[in-house]
Amino acid sequence: MLVLLISLMILFIFSYIGTDKQLAAPSNLFCLSFIGAAIFALLNQKRWSLILDHRTYWVIVLSVFEFTLLTVVIWRLFRYFINNQATNYIYSKNDTLENIENINIKLLFLITAQLISIYFISRELKRVTGLSNIFQAMSYYNFNANNNLNINLDMPRFINLISNFSIGTGFYAELMIAKSIVIRKKINYLFLVVACLGLVTSMIYGSRGGAIIAFLSFIIYLLIELGRKSGWKPINVKIYIYIFISIIIILILLQVTSFLFQRKGTENNLFQYISIYIGAEIKNLDIFIRNGLYPVKGDIWGQQTFYSLIPIFAKIKGVTVIKYFLDIPFQMVNGYNLGNVYTTFYSWIYDFGYVGVPILTAVMATLSTIFYCLAIKNKENKYPGAISVMFYGYIGSLVGLSFFSNKFYEGLTTSLIYYLLMWYILNIFFRVKFKNR
DSSP states (O other): OHHHHHHHHHHHHHHHHHTTTOTTSHHHHHHHHHHHHHHHHHHTTTTTTOOOOHHHHHHHHHHHHHHHHHHHHHHHHHHHHHTTGGGGOOOOGGGSSTTBTTHHHHHHHHHHHHHHHHHHHHHHHHHHHTOSSHHHHHHHHHHHHHTTOOOOOOOOHHHHHHHHHHHHHHHHHHHHHHHHHHHTSOOOHHHHHHHHHHHHHHHTTSOSHHHHHHHHHHHHHHHHHHHHHTTSOOOOHHHHHHHHHHHHHHHHHHHHHHHHTTOTTTTSOHHHHHHHHTTHHHHHHHHHHHHTOOSOOOSSTTTTTTTTHHHHHHHHHTOOOOOOOOOOOOOEETTEEOOSOOOTHHHHHHHHGGGHHHHHHHHHHHHHHHHHHHHHHOOOOSSSSOHHHHHHHHHHHHHHTTTTSSHHHHTOSHHHHHHHHHHHHHHHHHOOOBOOO
């Protein structure tokens, strides 16, 4: 494990320097995600009897190397052909929303709409689960989704639409908060309420994944805005320290929220609990690779990797797809429940064997880097929120969760389309004349 950690750190240094020390670049996020997992796996090496198989080592290291190399190459080409245009942007006071007329009235309208959305979602959640206690309903709904119980708890389309509205609005508010912190060094607290209600909406289904994605997106927004303000010079080390402390706080809150959601594992101490979320994935992947039972020929091509995309394309083509569940068994090692997440590589190897790893890594690296280049190239301030920045914040957070599971390809859903539409509508909603100050 120590060799893996050292290898990943070397690759991160190469990535960090190769991307001009821009921490928000996708290869840096990809490297850091596996470095964090490797650290916790190393700390639990004896407890989990973790002696890394050489195949597991090479799968991780070669994929991270490929991702890093592609990102650096695309980034360098971008910088060369754009001729550093991205660094020519100069902020004006109109780059945040605080000085827009009737801003608070508009925000209060959004907050009211979000509260109404949360009310209807909660009511429907209790109805489909048959439970009157909202926390029990949240826990049962999530348990059904994660444990392949063949119980129909589908929510009406209207509920899905208002959920996407509230969550998408939360992402928008996060970018506005990041802009305000960087430019004005203050926050409109109504924006903070909008962002928090977006987090509540994402967690109301009993899962904290959406909230974690939102938190990582905010960090990416902040890094991009800080980079833009400084002309893409290296960010002050203090910012990285603040981000690190924030991540530690979020990790601590994971166990706190597990009590609300009635999750298993609350009997573990804090270190063990965090280790299962950040670190056990490498042990689980190693178990899977050692078993050698892959690729698995399922009824549907790419059914593990493209679990979220298959229903979308099937609907477009008018094809009926039999409902199936992800094959992600829980692992027990030396009496420790290590969960059922295996890093992003599990799904790829499960469906396509080792040949799928370089192909899917290349696709993810190429797309995420292009989206990143588009995000930092954005110079227009005719709209308050840059959709390209919000889009990359979402995509970048999925890349940053690659140590956990196949988040990147799982995250390409119709919800993302709704978010894009919502961000466009919100830009129109907030595009009014500025006050003269």
